[in-house]
Amino acid sequence: ITMLQRWILRLYHAVALLLLVSASEDFDWTKNERTSFYYGTFPTGFSWGAGSSAYQTEGAWDIDGKGMSIWDVFARKKGKIISNETGDSSCEGYYKFKDDVGLMKDMKFNHYRFSISWPRILPSGLKSEHINEKGLKYYDDLINMLLENKITPIVTLYHWDLPQVLQEKYGGWQNVTMVNYFNDFANLCFERFGNRVKYWITFNNPWSIAVEGYETGEHAPGLKLKGTGAYKAAHHIIKAHAKVWHTYDTQWRSKQKGLVGISLTADWGEPVDISNQRDIEAAERYIHFYLGWFATPLFNGDYPQVMKEYIGRKSGQQGLGASRLPVFSPQEKSYIKGTCDFLGLGHFTTRYITQKNYPSGLGDSYFADRDLAELVDPHWPDPGSEWLYSVPWGFRRMLNFVKTQYGNPMIYVTENGVSEKMMCTDLCDDWRMQYFKDYINEMLKAIKDGVNVKGYTAWSLLDNFEWDEGYSERFGLFYVDFRSKSKPRYPKASVQYYKRIISSNGFPNQREVESWKRKAIETCSSSNQLLAADPLIGHMEMVTEIVVPTVCTLCILLSAVFLMFLLRGRI
Template identity: 50%
Template sequence: MANYFRDYADLCFEAFGDRVKHWITFSDPRAHAQAWHSYNSTWRGKQRGLVGISLNCDWGEPMDISSPKDIEAAERYLQFCLGWFANPIYAGDYPQVMKDRIGKKSAEQGLDMSRLPVFSLQEKSYIKGTSDFLGLGHFTTRYITERNYPSRQGPSYHNDRDLVELVDPNWPDLGSTWPQSVPWGFRRLLHFAQTQYGNPPIYVTENGASQKLHCTQLCDEWRIQYLKGYINEMLKEPLLSHMQMVTEIVVPTVCTLCILISAVLLMLLLQSQS
């Protein structure tokens, strides 16, 4: 299927590449790297476009921010969701927590090898760096806590994570079963992706709320508030980059100037006393 997708992507690049300058391979990734390499080697030089991927992930907030186990569970939630596909692209391999957890579960199930495939060195090199931007889909947030009881499921993605997802009943009810409106989680996910993957260009590729139940006519006030809240949180995120710049550049510079000024004043004081 990966080869078929590469052929399909090549057909699209050839037919539309003179007009289309931003390409997104997948919302549910399979053969992304082959399409990126094909564009990079054959089409980029003359078409000057960009190829990225689109990944969906909700934000996982620790249920108890003072609990190391809940903090680890929330991190695991994100790595099993976004990191599963983003980490190979930006770091060359699956997240370490996935390799550790699934390897351990596989051994407990009597398997000779992990259920998580292992990349060869050649595959790691081939996949790493195959994204000109990160497309990010996001809808809602979950509180995450460590699961402290055995699962009744057999081997599964959900069982491998060993965590429990919860929602806050005080979050605004949109009138449908999903999603809950939690704008602050969007900003935290953007910041996570920014810091986790080396500050890549990020395009928000999916966001919105499902149709309100039993709504038979135009009644979009709830959706307007949802989008307004999420867009406002998205607009706040660039401030974090400026804050980082202030921390890394301005603060050391000011400290250096303060030291120099103090040294000059001390010299003047010593001269006046002598």
């Protein structure tokens, strides 16, 4: 053996050891640095944008051949949505997309994330039955307009609006046949739009689809299959994602050169006591049951070990012959592993986590399977939804966890934002500006930590239909007046603030950043005056649409009665 060969061999061993060490790098739960605000900019080419979804914004629920979705049906069931509201018209995005692209252009967005409505393209859910060309044309026009304005489309294939026919005939995501039907739909989208769309997201927040759709019943289709429904739905969703990834990889990637990922939403879980091993294990379990449930199969080929152990043990205690958590075969594990070109990450808030035992006799459920309790700090700001506390440092922790757990994948933040719940409208949303400032800054710190974040998507572009909360929660950068038939958009102060973050590609210096809020408040004051005049416009619409026809009808009726009296008098 020559000196050169020995040297190469040593180098090989050193590299192998380095790879082994880096691959097994563990997340440090005891190190929670809550550092001061960091002034600096994002890497060149960092992508900025905002997001939406079809059911939440498009409206036009039965227009131009669109089929019914599970949300069209669910929202019509009394008591499911606050104030029994529906997404029938929502923001009328189907008709107003050109105006909305104009808003994005003005903000100098690099990308826009939206979803394609499966039943708008395939009304029965099946490609073999009927393809709705009018639905395809709508998305063609939207994609073309985005590209004309130098905005990259990031397209979600499934943002919760399953065709209702597939739910009724097959039981939706409880049935493995959805895997092939979803693949057919995705393949059609690749065929029609893939020459222009280079970023595809298979599923948005599958945790919510599984848990809220099939365990708690808060979301469509509203099933309460406790302890089994969520795990079964998730199993089929993971298989469907992998199949679509392979379809793109074998049939389209060489021609279209795009990427296929998934968008997983997860809160951060922080141990109540970082010196207590049981709390650390509970927090880690919380993340694995939330994010890891989907991320670990896609990156490593199987469910997190802790999920298999806990659900398996509890299933045994309940006298079941097999675990309620389905099993992947060896072939499925290798097929699923590595099917993520990028990870979309949705993140809003944080919880403190501590150990809490749930006896198996209380009945089986996803929540009881975890053996933990979620807590919040009463000092955390909660400007909007009761679940959404502003805890910026949790975002950096989450991003670093993904880096260490999954080998530092390419990340696009696909959802991040804050809502408001108030009867009176105030476009001067200082809490949202503060939220964006703090969370985006923690993302910048994570990039400095070495996390591979490529883009950020504010949630959401517009106020929209917020699922079971109806229109009572507003996440938008733009206020939408849902009372008015034309659904006008008004910029909140956060529009100007986010616009400045984008144009500066971050936070250049303290003096400049501190001036942004002041300038944004100045512009929103005039917008508030515009909106204050809006009730008058709404009142005028009501007069023309309701009062005038009613008065005319009454006049006709009175005339008819008067005529009858006249005729009777003459007889």
